[in-house]
Amino acid sequence: MPQKLRYLSLFLILCPLFPCLQNAKAQGKKSSIADVEQKIIAQGLVDIQTLDPSIKVELKYSTTDNFIGKDVYGDLNRAYIQPEMGKRLVKANALLKKSHPNFTLLIYDAARPNSVQYDLWNALDQLKIPAKDKKMYVADPKIGSNHNFGCAVDLTVVDGNGKPLDMGTKYDFFGPLAYPRSEEEMLKKGKLTSQQISNRKILRKVMNQAGFTTNTTEWWHFDGMSKSQARALYGMIK
Numbered sequence: 213m214p215q216k217l218r219y220l221s222l223f224l225i226l227c228p229l230f231p232c233l234q235n236a237k238a239q240g241k242k243s244s245i246a247d248v249e250q251k252i253i254a255q256g257l258v259d260i261q262t263l264d265p266s267i268k269v270e271l272k273y274s275t276t277d278n279f280i281g282k283d284v285y286g287d288l289n290r291a292y293i294q295p296e297m298g299k300r301l302v303k304a305n306a307l308l309k310k311s312h313p314n315f316t317l318l319i320y321d322a323a324r325p326n327s328v329q330y331d332l333w334n335a336l337d338q339l340k341i342p343a344k345d346k347k348m349y350v351a352d353p354k355i356g357s358n359h360n361f362g363c364a365v366d367l368t369v370v371d372g373n374g375k376p377l378d379m380g381t382k383y384d385f386f387g388p389l390a391y392p393r394s395e396e397e398m399l400k401k402g403k404l405t406s407q408q409i410s411n412r413k414i415l416r417k418v419m420n421q422a423g424f425t426t427n428t429t430e431w432w433h434f435d436g437m438s439k440s441q442a443r444a445l446y447g448m449i450k
Contacts, residue, residue: 269318280335317367368383
């Protein structure tokens with residue numbers, strides 16, 4: 213067979229395969245982003261580490277190291293937030309490095325789709341939490357948490373070795389030991405040390421200066437605005 217005919221025959225054999233190969237490539241690219249992450253990106257939120265790569269991320273709900281002992285984020289391991297909130301977070305990290313050059317922020321949770329809020333809410337049933345007490349642990353998904361609007365962040369501070377500072381409790385600890393409003397009382401009772409409170413104040417100071425407000429019952433949680441403002445401005449991440 214002449215060489216040109218051989219090439220033509222080979223082309224005719226392979227040609228029908230090209231669309232399949234292209235589709236497979238496109239599907240592979242799409243599947244590399246978790247469904248939950250696609251929802252977040254579609255609503256214009258930004259990956260915190262694209263704004264400041266030095267900010268560390270360890271999403272607790274992408275692990276079993278959380279209060280329900282279950283991974284509810286699946287493949288999502290990047291932290292997203294509304295762009296304006298992201299700017300404030302970058303400012304907070306810069307303020308932290310200015311006062312403590314070896315310290316940096318570590319994100320435990322940021323934007324959270326409301327579908328995941330329902331997962332957390334329903335998981336409380338398995339933990340035998342009475343319905344009347346559920347709001348003490350998780351915001352009612354019918355109303356939503358500021359996380360569901362991309363306007364809240366859970367975080368801590370890590371030292372130069374990447375070790376979280378001692379804040380007196382673990383993340384997602386429920387009770388007065390985690391309450392910023394109860395710190396002086398816990399100090400007097402010997403349940404918190406002055407160093408633990410000082411570490412919390414390091415975090416609070418830079419977050420407050422950057423425009424976030426303190427949650428009175430969770431030392432790790434900070435809001436960028438009220439829930440009503442977030443709902444009006446951004447809408448809920450489904």
